Amino acid sequence: MHAPTPSVEPQTAQTDRDHGGFAGHPRGLSMLYYAEMWERFSYYGMRALLLLFMIAPLTMGGLGFDQKFAAQIYGNYTMASYMVCILGGYLADNFLGARRAVLIGGLIITAGHYCLAFASIPTFYAGLILIALGTGLLKPSISTLVGGLYSPEDTRRDAGFSLFYMGINLGAFAAPLVVGWLAQSDQFKTLLTGWGFDPLHSWHWGFAAAGVGMTIGMGVYLRRLHWLAHIGQAPATGTPRPWDRLALVAIGTAALLGVMIASDYFPWINPLVYALPIVGVIYFGVLKKDPDSHRIAAILVFFICAIIFWAVFEQAGSSLTLFADELTRNETFGYAFPSSWFQSVNSLFVIALAPLFAWLWVRLRERQPSIPMKFFWGLVFLGLSFALLVPAAQLTAAGKVSPWWLVGVYFLQTIGELCLSPVGLSAMSKLAPAKLAGLVMGIWFLGSALGNKLAGVLAGSFDAKDPLALANFFWNQALLVGGMSLLLLILVPWVRRLTGEQATTD
Numbered sequence: 001m002h003a004p005t006p007s008v009e010p011q012t013a014q015t016d017r018d019h020g021g022f023a024g025h026p027r028g029l030s031m032l033y034y035a036e037m038w039e040r041f042s043y044y045g046m047r048a049l050l051l052l053f054m055i056a057p058l059t060m061g062g063l064g065f066d067q068k069f070a071a072q073i074y075g076n077y078t079m080a081s082y083m084v085c086i087l088g089g090y091l092a093d094n095f096l097g098a099r100r101a102v103l104i105g106g107l108i109i110t111a112g113h114y115c116l117a118f119a120s121i122p123t124f125y126a127g128l129i130l131i132a133l134g135t136g137l138l139k140p141s142i143s144t145l146v147g148g149l150y151s152p153e154d155t156r157r158d159a160g161f162s163l164f165y166m167g168i169n170l171g172a173f174a175a176p177l178v179v180g181w182l183a184q185s186d187q188f189k190t191l192l193t194g195w196g197f198d199p200l201h202s203w204h205w206g207f208a209a210a211g212v213g214m215t216i217g218m219g220v221y222l223r224r225l226h227w228l229a230h231i232g233q234a235p236a237t238g239t240p241r242p243w244d245r246l247a248l249v250a251i252g253t254a255a256l257l258g259v260m261i262a263s264d265y266f267p268w269i270n271p272l273v274y275a276l277p278i279v280g281v282i283y284f285g286v287l288k289k290d291p292d293s294h295r296i297a298a299i300l301v302f303f304i305c306a307i308i309f310w311a312v313f314e315q316a317g318s319s320l321t322l323f324a325d326e327l328t329r330n331e332t333f334g335y336a337f338p339s340s341w342f343q344s345v346n347s348l349f350v351i352a353l354a355p356l357f358a359w360l361w362v363r364l365r366e367r368q369p370s371i372p373m374k375f376f377w378g379l380v381f382l383g384l385s386f387a388l389l390v391p392a393a394q395l396t397a398a399g400k401v402s403p404w405w406l407v408g409v410y411f412l413q414t415i416g417e418l419c420l421s422p423v424g425l426s427a428m429s430k431l432a433p434a435k436l437a438g439l440v441m442g443i444w445f446l447g448s449a450l451g452n453k454l455a456g457v458l459a460g461s462f463d464a465k466d467p468l469a470l471a472n473f474f475w476n477q478a479l480l481v482g483g484m485s486l487l488l489l490i491l492v493p494w495v496r497r498l499t500g501e502q503a504t505t506d
């Protein structure tokens with residue numbers, strides 16, 4: 001089926017009559033799905049190596065960095081790659097258009113991965129900077145392109161984002177296995193020696209593989225670009241380009257990044273930063289009366305929920321990994337496995353459950369829960385996952401616990417994630433005025449950036465040695481998330497009104 005001719009609204013597709021793609025979705029979805037799958041393959045593949053590569057001694061081909069310094073670089077790099085999305089989104093809205101932003105961002109990311117393929121300090125830092133900048137350009141834009149496939153009334157939107165999210169996790173699941181095997185396995189090192197290459201450079205083969213993944217992603221994107229019909233075009237020629245505001249956004253993003261990096265040394269900065277969006281909700285939601293301001297208030301409510309959600313969820317790489325490593329019996333059915341395998345459990349559950357959620361949202365159509373209600377469930381399941389860790393932590397007093405505790409934790413977290421994360425992307429693409437689509441998506445990812453940072457702060461008080469303190473550690477966070485979900489539940493009718501939906505019962 002061919003997409004209809006371009007409408008007057010450059011960022012919004014009229015592809016709601018296009019059912020020619022996977023499971024009755026527009027054809028453009030599958031192309032964005034595969035492009036993002038490969039982009040995430042490169043992102044997570046490289047991320048799986050990054051910390052290990054930095055702390056590996058020089059004699060093992062690593063950089064020999066001190067662990068604390070390496071953890072700081074890692075934390076700030078992941079935060080930066082999500083924070084730059086604000087700038088990337090703004091550039092896409094006002095200068096490039098989303099489809100070109102994805103292309104240019106993709107090329108920058110590819111260049112970054114290939115930089116890391118060389119064994120030198122300057123190429124290492126250049127690679128990190130390029131990947132963070134490119135991700136900032138690509139990530140919000142590819143998500144707004146997905147949103148652009150559906151009109152605001154199209155009930156397939158959340159389902160489409162659930163499927164898109166499955167692509168993200170296919171990439172995230174496969175990458176550490178492939179890239180990790182290249183970088184760390186003895187088999188590949190033996191192969192390298194046989195080919196006459198230095199086996200100490202295996203890390204760089206891993207980074208190069210991430211680059212190859214990204215190159216494939218860009219190939220898919222370019223080949224199928226015409227499936228996007230007219231969505232994501234640059235603003236019409238002749239439209240004045242707001243260079244002065246671009247400079248302001250760039251300076252603002254750099255300043256926020258600086259402030260958040262400084263918060264490692266001045267912790268009092270944190271509450272100030274996290275209080276700002278609350279002030280924003282009151283200003284736009286209560287003091288202002290126009291529909292646009294109300295939608296901004298709703299976006300900020302979702303943004304605050306996202307910060308809390310990611311702050312707890314992203315401890316998968318810290319608190320939960322330590323729990324897996326030090327307090328869990330890593331064997332099942334008589335088979336022992338490395339604790340790092342738990343990192344893949346979440347992606348596996350997403351791959352298994354995302355189609356179910358996509359089916360459910362389409363099936364329920366107009367009867368599906370509202371956006372704030374889905375966020376409520378997202379927080380509830382996340383809170384339950386940490387509550388489940390309380391008895392597990394208590395049991396560690398008697399020795400290591402069964403791995404099924406963590407499997408249960410990740411199962412609950414994934415249900416929460418599927419209620420909140422793809423729905424958040426979908427909500428941003430729906431609530432944002434067309435001209436601000438990229439910027440608003442950037443705000444959503446800023447929630448991820450701040451959440452990741454807060455996750456690092458929270459994980460700082462993880463103590464594997466004291467079961468009681470550990471149980472409290474998990475319980476306090478379950479309470480925080482539970483409290484937040486209750487507050488949101490009370491606010492659901494109000495937030496529905498802010499989003500422009502009728503406040504009927506959910």
Ligand code: GLN
Nearest residue numbers: 040168310421445448449
């Ligand atoms: N795992 C998802 C992704 O990589 C969501 C990440 C996030 O927003 N924190 O896209």
